[in-house]
Amino acid sequence: MIMEASPKPEERRWQGLSVSEGLVIGRVLRIHKGTRHAYPARIEVGDVESEINRFREAIEQAKEQLLGIKEHAAKLLGEAHSYIFDAHLLMLEDRQLSEEIESYITKRRANAEWAVKVIGDRLLSVYAEIKDDYLRERGSDIEDVIHRVLEALSGERPSYLDSVQDAVIVSEDLLPSAVAELNLEHARALVTDAGGWTSHTAIIARGLAIPAMVGLEDLCQHARTGDQIIVDAYKGEVILHPSAATLESCHTEIAGRKGTTAVAAPSGTGIVQTRDGVQIRLRANVELPAEFKGVRKYGAMGIGLYRSEFLLAQPGVLLSEEKQYETYAEVAQLAGADGAVVRLFDLGGDKSGESVIDSERNPALGLRAIRFCLRNEIVLRTQVRAIMRAASKGRLDIVLPMVADVADVNRAQAIIAEERSKLEASGIECGPVRIGAMIEVPSAVMTAEKIARVVDFFELGTNDLVQYVLAVDRGNDKVADWFRTLHPAVLDSLGRTLKAARDAGIPAIVCGEMASTPVYAVILVGLGATDLSMTPSSIPRVTKVMAGIDAADAQAIATECLRCASADEVEKLVREEFMTRWPNLFTAKTLPSTNLSR
Amino acid sequence: MIEARVAVKNQLGLHARAAARLVRTANRYQSSLRLERLDGTVSADAKSILNVLMLGATGGTELRAIAEGHDEAEALAALSGMFEDGFGELQP
Numbered sequence: 001m002i003m004e005a006s007p008k009p010e011e012r013r014w015q016g017l018s019v020s021e022g023l024v025i026g027r028v029l030r031i032h033k034g035t036r037h038a039y040p041a042r043i044e045v046g047d048v049e050s051e052i053n054r055f056r057e058a059i060e061q062a063k064e065q066l067l068g069i070k071e072h073a074a075k076l077l078g079e080a081h082s083y084i085f086d087a088h089l090l091m092l093e094d095r096q097l098s099e100e101i102e103s104y105i106t107k108r109r110a111n112a113e114w115a116v117k118v119i120g121d122r123l124l125s126v127y128a129e130i131k132d133d134y135l136r137e138r139g140s141d142i143e144d145v146i147h148r149v150l151e152a153l154s155g156e157r158p159s160y161l162d163s164v165q166d167a168v169i170v171s172e173d174l175l176p177s178a179v180a181e182l183n184l185e186h187a188r189a190l191v192t193d194a195g196g197w198t199s200h201t202a203i204i205a206r207g208l209a210i211p212a213m214v215g216l217e218d219l220c221q222h223a224r225t226g227d228q229i230i231v232d233a234y235k236g237e238v239i240l241h242p243s244a245a246t247l248e249s250c251h252t253e254i255a256g257r258k259g260t261t262a263v264a265a266p267s268g269t270g271i272v273q274t275r276d277g278v279q280i281r282l283r284a285n286v287e288l289p290a291e292f293k294g295v296r297k298y299g300a301m302g303i304g305l306y307r308s309e310f311l312l313a314q315p316g317v318l319l320s321e322e323k324q325y326e327t328y329a330e331v332a333q334l335a336g337a338d339g340a341v342v343r344l345f346d347l348g349g350d351k352s353g354e355s356v357i358d359s360e361r362n363p364a365l366g367l368r369a370i371r372f373c374l375r376n377e378i379v380l381r382t383q384v385r386a387i388m389r390a391a392s393k394g395r396l397d398i399v400l401p402m403v404a405d406v407a408d409v410n411r412a413q414a415i416i417a418e419e420r421s422k423l424e425a426s427g428i429e430c431g432p433v434r435i436g437a438m439i440e441v442p443s444a445v446m447t448a449e450k451i452a453r454v455v456d457f458f459e460l461g462t463n464d465l466v467q468y469v470l471a472v473d474r475g476n477d478k479v480a481d482w483f484r485t486l487h488p489a490v491l492d493s494l495g496r497t498l499k500a501a502r503d504a505g506i507p508a509i510v511c512g513e514m515a516s517t518p519v520y521a522v523i524l525v526g527l528g529a530t531d532l533s534m535t536p537s538s539i540p541r542v543t544k545v546m547a548g549i550d551a552a553d554a555q556a557i558a559t560e561c562l563r564c565a566s567a568d569e570v571e572k573l574v575r576e577e578f579m580t581r582w583p584n585l586f587t588a589k590t591l592p593s594t595n596l597s598r
Numbered sequence: 599m600i601e602a603r604v605a606v607k608n609q610l611g612l613h614a615r616a617a618a619r620l621v622r623t624a625n626r627y628q629s630s631l632r633l634e635r636l637d638g639t640v641s642a643d644a645k646s647i648l649n650v651l652m653l654g655a656t657g658g659t660e661l662r663a664i665a666e667g668h669d670e671a672e673a674l675a676a677l678s679g680m681f682e683d684g685f686g687e688l689q690p
Contacts, residue, residue, distance in 0.1 A: 087614035090621050090647040097648055123648060130654035132611060141614045142648070318687055 009241040014216045018233040022211025026188045028227040029167035038117035043109050052102050055112040058152035063092050076290045091145045120146035170223045189231040193220045209537035270301025272543045278551035283533035294536030302338025304533025305511040309345045324386035332394025339395030346401045347372045369402035384416045391431030399436040399459045404443045440464035445493045452504035462512025484567035498528040509533050518545040526558025548585050599666040608684035611656035616685035621647045629667025
């Protein structure tokens with residue numbers, strides 16, 4: 001007898017936004033936000049007491065889980081992100097809630113599940129009446145807690161909690177509570193339907209250095225736990241049910257990449273010399289505590305960019321000066337002798353998340369970064385006080401995000417100087433702090449030589465620079481094809497800014513995503529950059545490439561690139577030149593491709 | 599029994615995190631603590647987070663805080679203080 005095998009589902013591909021690079025083959029672990037169903041059952045009078053006890057035990061169990069989650073969240077995401085779980089704990093401890101549920105069990109002789117569901121739903125419906133959008137949305141916290149209690153009553157923990165190991169997590173969106181509950185450190189990749197560059201998924205995946213893609217739109221409707229899946233975050237593609245041929249070519253590519261990406265641990269100084277003797281400094285970009293360990297592990301030369309806004313769980317929630325001081329002191333200590341550059345809160349714009357502040361028509365061009373800080377002086381003053389105090393414990397510098405011109409710099413400097421005098425007058429110890437400007441908007445590029453005269457250093461934020469120079473929203477999929485890092489206008493802006501810094505005799509650190517991609521890093525060096533700051537996990541591969549090239553060659557290529565008229569021309573040139581000059585360092589797959597079509 | 603007027607100064611209002619801080623503090627005192635909307639439509643036990651959330655108190659809302667018990671003065675002062683500093687949240 002011949003058993004008919006069920007037909008293997010057909011291979012399907014999705015394009016998305018890569019937020020953390022890598023290529024893996026794995027099995028899907030589908031994570032649902034999930035609703036639990038509860039059914040009514042009538043219990044005997046004699047069982048009421050034991051039913052109430054069962055409910056109380058479930059509450060205790062849920063509390064225990066939440067304490068663990070809270071601790072894990074604090075460790076992984078920072079303390080500000082863990083406070084929300086304190087609210088969840090308080091809901092479980094809420095006597096009114098438990099009394100109502102217990103009385104429902106007693107009076108209706110209902111099973112605990114049903115009582116929890118009925119009272120929970122009643123609570124949610126009252127909450128849904130709240131007029132304020134923001135507060136009403138907090139109903140999701142109540143839902144979360146009710147769900148947890150029902151789960152505890154069922155006596156089963158979601159099975160996925162134990163199967164994260166080596167799985168590719170596929171989810172609509174990853175909520176902070178899921179992140180804190182799963183041991184994502186052991187996952188193989190993260191993929192979500194929703195999200196952009198600044199989504200939780202993106203931040204966490206980069207922190208954990210695992211491949212991640214967001215914006216897959218409807219992948220979740222098709223992927224089932226256990227399905228085979230390929231996540232190619234180099235190409236920005238997810239392949240579900242890969243065919244044998246696809247699998248084979250993927251295996252080959254992974255094997256090929258091993259040679260180029262698995263680089264031995266660096267010397268640990270964070271300085272690498274090109275073959276012709278130009279010294280390149282490699283520093284770390286960090287935002288989350290989860291990333292802190294990478295600074296030492298990958299041998300960075302201090303922290304080139306500390307994105308301080310991730311200290312804040314939410315826009316509008318400021319950490320006290322004391323809490324900030326503690327964090328900055330920790331960052332300084334972590335960075336060691338080479339110090340850390342703290343970027344002032346880059347709030348507003350696309351970083352405001354669920355905006356409660358009146359939404360702006362055009363947030364990327366709105367009240368954000370230094371503009372936000374200058375408009376909300378209390379925020380600025382609190383932060384710079386904390387930084388200057390922490391600078392007495394280790395080397396710290398300040399970079400002003402998104403300055404438009406010298407005027408922004410002057411205003412910020414005046415406020416910083418005022419706070420310093422106040423601190424000194426009250427005998428509070430503070431350390432020396434240099435002040436730099438983040439050059440990422442066209443007006444700052446065009447007046448770079450003027451700004452260079454009034455600051456101690458430059459940082460070049462390449463992600464925003466590309467967005468602003470090319471007028472392309474980097475969070476908008478529809479214009480992704482116009483987001484061309486190697487556009488001659490971008491390269492020219494970078495070259496000018498680097499030259500302005502050189503002429504003024506101040507350092508310039510390039511700290512956007514560009515620095516962490518070997519091809520781009522070579523071009524940056526060709527444009528005159530000698531100081532790059534990147535995701536710590538990228539340091540080994542950039543080190544390897546830097547040690548294998550001549551800066552003079554990079555310069556020759558960069559000069560040619562500047563003569564090009566379009567990004568297509570630059571990419572073609574880069575592909576040809578890199579393949580000819582450094583065939584051992586680059587393969588066709590690691591070089592920009594021109595299959596982009598508008 | 600004593601009472602005081604308090605105003606929600608932080609922009610986000612009494613959302614979960616702010617409410618959590620308020621409730622944690624309220625529970626440190628023996629006295630009963632209530633928060634009421636000035637129009638008397640909603641009244642909440644300040645020791646119950648779900649009650650406090652139900653107030654739906656947005657930024658700018660004014661409330662009446664009422665304390666009763668042997669440590670009522672300290673309790674009311676602590677509560678008012680938290681409203682005063684906006685639950686440690688900035689107000690852009």
